[in-house]
Amino acid sequence: MLGDAMTGxxxxxxxxxxxxxxxxxxxxxxxxxxxxxxxxxxxxxxxHRRPVAVIDLQGVAALHGIRSSAEGxxxxxxxxxxxxxxxxxxxxRFGLLADSASRVASPQIRNAATLGGNVCQDxxxxxxxxxxxxxxxxxxxCYAAAPEAMNRxxxxxxASRCVAVSPSDVAPxxxxxxxxxxxxxxxxxxxxxxxxxxxxPSVDITRMTVLEPExxxxxxxxxxxxxxxxxxxxxxxxxxxWDFALASVAAAFRMQGSLVESAxxxxxxxxxxxxxxxxxxxxxxxxxxxxxxxxxxxARAVEEAEPLGFNAYKVPLTQNLVKRAVLGQ
Amino acid sequence: xxxxxxxGHSASAGQSAGREAAPGTDPFHSAGSSGFDGLVRIDxxxxxHIHTGVGNLGTYSYAATSxxxxxxxxxxxxRCVIHRGDSSRHLPWNNGQFGSNTSFTxxxxxxVAAMDALTKLKQIAAIRFGGRADDYDVGNETVFxxxxxxxxxxxxxxxxxxxxxxGPYSGQNLPDDLNEMTRRSAQALAGTxxxxxxxxxxxxxxxxxxxxxxFVEIELDVETGRVEILDxxxxxxxxxxxxxxxxxxxxxxGAVMGFGMALAERHVYDPRWGLPAAVGLHQxxxxxxxxxxxxxxxxxxxxxxxxxxxxxxxIGEPLMGCAASALLCAVSDALGGHFFNRTPITTDMIVNAxxxxxxxxxxxxxxxx
Numbered sequence: 001m002l003g004d005a006m007t008g009x010x011x012x013x014x015x016x017x018x019x020x021x022x023x024x025x026x027x028x029x030x031x032x033x034x035x036x037x038x039x040x041x042x043x044x045x046x047x048h049r050r051p052v053a054v055i056d057l058q059g060v061a062a063l064h065g066i067r068s069s070a071e072g073x074x075x076x077x078x079x080x081x082x083x084x085x086x087x088x089x090x091x092x093r094f095g096l097l098a099d100s101a102s103r104v105a106s107p108q109i110r111n112a113a114t115l116g117g118n119v120c121q122d123x124x125x126x127x128x129x130x131x132x133x134x135x136x137x138x139x140x141x142c143y144a145a146a147p148e149a150m151n152r153x154x155x156x157x158x159a160s161r162c163v164a165v166s167p168s169d170v171a172p173x174x175x176x177x178x179x180x181x182x183x184x185x186x187x188x189x190x191x192x193x194x195x196x197x198x199x200x201p202s203v204d205i206t207r208m209t210v211l212e213p214e215x216x217x218x219x220x221x222x223x224x225x226x227x228x229x230x231x232x233x234x235x236x237x238x239x240x241x242w243d244f245a246l247a248s249v250a251a252a253f254r255m256q257g258s259l260v261e262s263a264x265x266x267x268x269x270x271x272x273x274x275x276x277x278x279x280x281x282x283x284x285x286x287x288x289x290x291x292x293x294x295x296x297x298x299a300r301a302v303e304e305a306e307p308l309g310f311n312a313y314k315v316p317l318t319q320n321l322v323k324r325a326v327l328g329q
Numbered sequence: 330x331x332x333x334x335x336x337g338h339s340a341s342a343g344q345s346a347g348r349e350a351a352p353g354t355d356p357f358h359s360a361g362s363s364g365f366d367g368l369v370r371i372d373x374x375x376x377x378h379i380h381t382g383v384g385n386l387g388t389y390s391y392a393a394t395s396x397x398x399x400x401x402x403x404x405x406x407x408r409c410v411i412h413r414g415d416s417s418r419h420l421p422w423n424n425g426q427f428g429s430n431t432s433f434t435x436x437x438x439x440x441v442a443a444m445d446a447l448t449k450l451k452q453i454a455a456i457r458f459g460g461r462a463d464d465y466d467v468g469n470e471t472v473f474x475x476x477x478x479x480x481x482x483x484x485x486x487x488x489x490x491x492x493x494x495x496g497p498y499s500g501q502n503l504p505d506d507l508n509e510m511t512r513r514s515a516q517a518l519a520g521t522x523x524x525x526x527x528x529x530x531x532x533x534x535x536x537x538x539x540x541x542x543x544f545v546e547i548e549l550d551v552e553t554g555r556v557e558i559l560d561x562x563x564x565x566x567x568x569x570x571x572x573x574x575x576x577x578x579x580x581x582x583g584a585v586m587g588f589g590m591a592l593a594e595r596h597v598y599d600p601r602w603g604l605p606a607a608v609g610l611h612q613x614x615x616x617x618x619x620x621x622x623x624x625x626x627x628x629x630x631x632x633x634x635x636x637x638x639x640x641x642x643x644i645g646e647p648l649m650g651c652a653a654s655a656l657l658c659a660v661s662d663a664l665g666g667h668f669f670n671r672t673p674i675t676t677d678m679i680v681n682a683x684x685x686x687x688x689x690x691x692x693x694x695x696x697x698x
Contacts, residue, residue: 309689313686313689
């Protein structure tokens with residue numbers, strides 16, 4: 001690995017969305033979209049990514065900002081995590097997203113890192129990031145799934161050749177809030193539910209989202225349907241700051257009296273995509289959020305877990321997080 | 330001020346959280362050396378130049394140790410200049426500044442160099458005015474006869490006489506036992522003032538013990554493995570305190586490093602391929618400001634070391650060790666006496682232990698896991 005020595009590329013800094021789209025169409029797979037830079041620069045400096053053209057979206061005003069309406073809230077993909085964390089509308093209406101944004105990395109990073117960049121970032125599997133030729137990198141093995149591998153941070157669910165996990169702290173919150181991703185390409189615009197936006201390795205092992213090279217994530221829409229719900233977010237990491245989740249939980253509950261009318265519970269850091277716990281959600285409908293119900297929900301959440309050599313602790317950890325989410329404490 | 334910490338030991342109270350206070354053991358480190366050289370110069374304007382090989386790791390110990398020379402000669406600190414940083418500044422052969430050895434070692438070298446200058450000041454006065462060198466004393470940057478009020482001269486005047494007299498007084502003749510590096514530095518300065526230069530030849534005996542104790546109070550969440558450090562007190566046995574503000578920073582900074590050693594800093598390699606997992610700071614995980622209490626207490630015994638002219642001795646590594654061991658003890662206490670027998674104790678280990686699951690990590694084959 002040759003560190004701290006990025007190769008040359010052509011830098012484009014469009015100010016109009018149409019110009020950015022034309023550049024993406026022109027360069028296709030040779031283009032790299034630069035948002036806050038916290039994923040990109042590591043790749044460049046380690047020379048594992050050598051784009052021909054880097055398209056810096058910082059100057060595209062249409063991609064910034066938080067727009068509120070009766071239907072919900074639309075957040076530009078280039079809005080920083082710090083802006084989301086501090087925005088009064090987000091805090092009041094969709095506190096789950098504000099809470100999850102506030103737990104990303106460090107205050108300095110959140111000042112520059114963007115919502116779009118956070119959900120589109122590549123996995124942090126240290127083998128893959130080191131530059132080995134694994135399945136995800138186009139090779140023919142998974143180093144992290146080997147019997148002696150150091151896989152403390154890896155997946156306990158949904159492994160399919162690759163055992164990497166989704167690193168995004170806000171992704172579980174977006175899935176729990178039933179967000180919609182607005183994607184644009186030269187062919188036009190389309191919307192993708194957040195729950196379908198993240199790519200399982202069983203479908204395409206080489207990318208983390210459904211985005212094609214010519215696609216651009218323009219904004220993320222939060223529908224009013226989960227506005228003001230009873231939210232819970234918790235992230236567990238080795239450090240309180242500047243660390244990726246070992247496991248996290250994002251949950252939203254609609255209550256009718258003391259009973260759960262509906263719920264959405266999503267775990268992060270345990271699968272290659274944010275793991276939505278639909279069975280648990282179904283179990284909770286019509287139930288009160290008691291200790292016994294919460295414990296049962298936690299147990300149900302980990303029924304399909306298949307831990308690796310060093311990550312079995314994620315089973316009780318996930319169990320405990322789901323229990324706490326149900327209890328709301 | 331040291332608080333009565335034993336009163337702060339509380340048992341686990343919550344369903345999912347244990348709060349524990351624990352003292353660290355007293356990590357020991359040999360914190361002093363001897364046998365190096367000191368070099369000072371009084372220029373014809375009466376300014377004291379202190380040449381030191383001590384660098385600056387953020388503790389400013391190059392200044393704290395240099396003050397000894399100023400105190401021996403009764404100097405106003407504002408009239409002292411410290412020369413340090415690289416050998417072009419004519420530095421003596423010194424111990425480097427690393428961890429715990431600087432304070433003891435370089436207060437001794439600056440002391441012997443200043444004592445040499447003091448002796449020469451008195452000899453010059455005796456030669457110029459009469460009497461014996463022992464009949465003279467110093468004060469207000471002046472050397473004067475005990476009994477005869479007119480027999481006195483300023484340091485500036487004495488330095489001018491030193492240049493005129495030459496020989497040992499201005500560095501033309503040097504002691505035989507100097508290190509070659511010191512000799513060349515003194516030769517470069519020769520003839521520019523009164524030169525005080527000497528080897529710290531009266532070596533100390535035994536080891537110089539630096540000791541430290543840490544006391545920490547934590548809250549451990551047994552469901553998530555999260556350890557929150559609620560309170561910390563570090564106490565140093567570093568002899569006479571040279572610089573309270575700098576020492577406070579050392580006690581706290583060492584504690585932060587110790588916390589990292591105890592709970593987060595992992596150096597992991599794939600055992601089959603030899604690949605390093607921690608190739609960046611965000612993977613090595615030293616604690617950040619947001620991982621430690623915003624305020625941490627400190628204290629020092631302030632008991633003079635008998636083998637140092639100003640009672641100083643070092644402290645450094647023990648401040649990390651005591652914080653790490655206190656934190657490890659607190660985690661073990663919070664888990665009902667579970668011992669991991671290794672560092673760091675990471676989140677996964679705590680979760681497994683709290684859930685009574687078998688550990689995934691192996692016994693010290695690698696740093697962790």
